[in-house]
Amino acid sequence: MGKKNNKGMTYEKAGINIKAAKNSIDLSRADIEATYTNEVLADLGLFASAVDLKNILAEYRHPVMVTSTDGAGTITWVAKKANKIFTAGWFRIGYSVAAHCFADIATLGAKPKVFLNSISAEKINPATNREILFGMSQACQEADCILGGGETAEMPDIICREQYDVCGTAIGFVERDKMIIAPRLIQPGDVIIGIESWGLHLNGLSLARKILFKSFWQRLSLNQQLKKQVPGGKTIVQELLRGMPNYGPIILSLLNKTHHKDWPIHGLAHITGGGLKDNIERLLPEDCQTKIYKSALPSAPIFSYLQKKGKVSDEEMFKTFNLGIGFIIIIPHQTTPFDLISRIKSFIRQKGGLKSFLIGEIVKGEKGVEFII
Template sequence: MTIYKKAGVDVLSTDKLIKKIVPLCSKTNRPGKMGEIGSFGGMFDLKMCKYKDPVLVTSSDGIGTKTILGISENRLDGLGFDLVGMCLNDIICHGAEPLFFLDYFASSKIERSSFIKIIKSIAAACKENNCLLIGGETAEMPGVYKGKDFDLAGFCVGAVERKKMLPRMDRIKPGDIVLGLPSSGFHSNGYSLIRNVIKEQNISLNDKPPFKSNDKSLAVTLLKPTKLYYNLIVQIIKFINVKGIAHITGGGIIGNLPRIVPNKLSVKLDLKNFPKDNLFSWFKNISKLNDHEMLSTFNCGIGMALIISKKDLVKTQRFFKNKKEKFFIIGQIIKSIKNEARCIIN
């Protein structure tokens, strides 16, 4: 392998690293687990999950240029949570529970410390959400990536009983309420714009955030991991008749909420009920973005949106109070108005 190593790909070194992450992957466990890391493919025994009429739900995603910010600030521990969150949060919009996860890590040269930190955080995120880390791919690609740069991608598979699949578009009607669950920050979207604005305005990432915050630096705030919602959502859908769930990612609230609403209906947002989030207010101010631009780019403090019937609101309020979790009534479902947007800002 000496000639290949001279070309920039150290197969033996990478193989040794893979052996070091096997114990991390083994810490993730759930019914359906088969075999160990190292086979040509990861295997999962769906029968062990005792489904009656399962539908598989899949999602594949990355975390975009948030990796560049993590690399520059040497803060990588949360990126695995971002990666798992972007995929798991998607499949739970269909009522699915996560079964297993695979990752893809590519760089110019696999750097041991960074690689272990990433895989460790992926494994921790999977374990917290009862999801197997079943395998993945590690690639050295000199010429494609340069220096310390790397890229991440994730792939998740979940399952849901056919009769419990979401959204239930045939049940969504005018007067239904749209609830918002708070995000932990920007999550993993909009970072090319965020980085560009920060660079243009010469804003220091090492200083305290220029708004009210307990974080020791702006870098800490911007690199907060994506919030994973599975453990909360799985309780909500057992207690409340949820008609639809939207993960607020790329495209923001305006781009994602209409995806779970019938074409003949629209969403009317009430901005005064949104969380008073210092981070998003600050960024809107320095970037000079208007409300529509913010809402079509970022989550604006809302990481997940749920549609429920108005008659279930009191029950829902009681649930969140008992769980000591926050939620916001951010809008309602209305009849579509000709030539009007599917998501109307009030």
């Protein structure tokens, strides 16, 4: 190979620091291993993770695997810019990416068993990675899910300006005859319970950023803009980086009760990209329509602020943002006890500390969602 040439090109000079990726895993080892059970067979740091499924699948007569992959999206831009004035941002992103995937698979009734992650950046910062993985670990522990491993990649020239891309995948299981396939169950007369959101969650951030920061350079520095207070008493950065609740464990606890005949559920939806309109519509049979009472939606000042500041139409708001509702439950109304709604709302408050509201109903008609006063 010849003599060592200190002036020659190296992988590190090309923008890849292998030590940084290794250091980030070492920093997070305790957080990751805190999610491990006896079913984890491969040590952290090997080429793949391994989970013994014998005991896990023994819980099911006919197990169905359910998966979901999602990412943080452009909220990472805010976390990077606000890193010095709001240090909890990366933790909340990691937590929310995992919680987002858990909520997705909970809509079919599935319990997460393994969560995988992918963290890519122009330049890996071990401390930032540790915060992201710490957030994921916390969400996994709440959901009784193994943080099985993932990918950490530096991608100079592809990801620019020291930005991050954070994604995750949840793998879970559900008993086949307990799956909630909403279009097969929903019928006219059903009612809709909405569980409150914490704010924007991980969706609609590109539009929100354009509205909030489109003119900051004309008047204020970015840090000054991030610290600006918005209606509701929080600053812009606090609103954008609030993250989301971990709906999955709450919903699964509810399903453990609702498999009894006096607690029936016809549909579940996680309100993500597409807002209230699209995420409810995807549940509906062709002959059912949803009526959402606008007056029943919780007051969420950040959304009215964004609408006014950005001159956003009602239609655009409904198909972009969650408008204060992060998860919905559809139940039969005419064939169940009158107090079922109150019992479900009380259960959600007790398990997750979240408020819920009766926000709409299912009627016979052409498939779609209508927002009424």
